[in-house]
Amino acid sequence: MVMLHTLAFMAGTAIAMPHLMNDPVALRNARDLIARRADHISRATQDPLGVSKAETNCGPVSCPTFSEADQHITLTGQYAYASPGAGDIRGPCPGLNAAANHGYLPRNGIASIEQTVAGLGTLYNLAPDATAFLAAYAIATDGNLAEGMWSIGGPLPADPISAGLLGTGQGISYSHNSYEGDASIGRNDAYTNHGDAHSLNITKFEAVYALGGPEDRYTLDKFRSRFEAVQDESIANNPYYFTGLFSTVVVVPAAYNFVINLMSNHSAAVPSGYLDGYNFKTFFGVSGNPGSFVWNRGQERVPEDWYRRPSYNPYNVPAVVEDLAIGYAAYPNTLKIGGNTGKPNSFTGVNVADLSGGVYHAETLFQGNNFACFAFQLMQQGIPDFLNNAILDLGTVTSFINKYVGSYMGGLGCPQLGQYDLGLFDQFPGYKYSPTGPATNYRE
């Protein structure tokens, strides 16, 4: 695997779009970097880089071989499908919901880091580095740090022992701007749906489903192009549209890539993986046909005879980052930091140099490790805004998260910087919009 130290951390980043987008030097740098890093991918000729279109469903590194023993997923016995029970939690993430419905995550939807790493590794071959970080971030911002647990959906049930001291988190269903963000694949923007960004919008699903085309196949490139279209729809319809720091710039586009990399069937016939409409619908809990699709809430499942990506190519942090970077290079309009100012179609970009006190500049953002460092620091700087309990100590939270990204970030040699000027976001009403959830689980 080509290590992408030069690019972002989980990060997407990028930034003050109008400036970056209009700057040919910055764009050229970005493109050169991506091209160098992805030189193992055979070139196609149809997009500006050819890289996005050339990628297989295994991501930046190919998966040329298949092993039945390694890749077959057991869906019987302890891993048999069962619909969630009355007290079980499900949320905005079909990958997590399906894992819980098959017992690869605890069926109640509440997990520790260890359970998450083991379960998602076995089921999807999502690598420990990426999984541990994702779970740690969920615990720190929207979970229960004292007990080291997080919820894949709504608020954690009150714990009489610790609730009084540390409180419990809202879960990722109500993690708007900390984890969950606008312009999702199938969920509504929180503001335009009364705070509910975890239920599938079947019309939105139908639009992305149509990308399969007559060949009935989905690719990373098709999903990246869809991300741009969904952003445009959100900007046109959501007066509170906001590219929350880590959430909308990293998590949301990463989720588009997760569908292809982790839900594709990496079968003997197609070791690099394919995703067809049947697999896509099954993972998303959707039945029926276009025009009459039905979302079966909480019924996300793993298809029969489905093979995960191979052990020799886990989907790890460098691959997640590389896929984000390839997407941003191929679809530069998707690189945005800013928001609508209270009306539809009022998107205003924030300048990266202003935001970072001059430490980063759009012109050099894709040079060296800048992209990685900027994104990581963006995430860290956003944490105080998103802590759901003022009693939690910021230092404790930050060092908890750092434990899971320290080894990756340690090698990057990031520049020291002071405080990001998050005040620049005050002009965007979506920045502080923070819906909270019901006292129960995914059942409204």
Ligand code: HEM
């Ligand atoms: C610890 C691991 C994970 C965490 C904490 C996590 C968290 C999240 C969150 C917060 C969202 C909402 C983002 C948004 O606003 O669009 C989301 C969406 C999503 N996630 Fe995950 N996720 C994890 C693993 C996975 C895996 C393993 C897969 C695929 C197998 C996956 C696929 C998706 C998809 C497809 C969406 C978008 C759903 C939609 O918009 O309809 N995630 N995830």
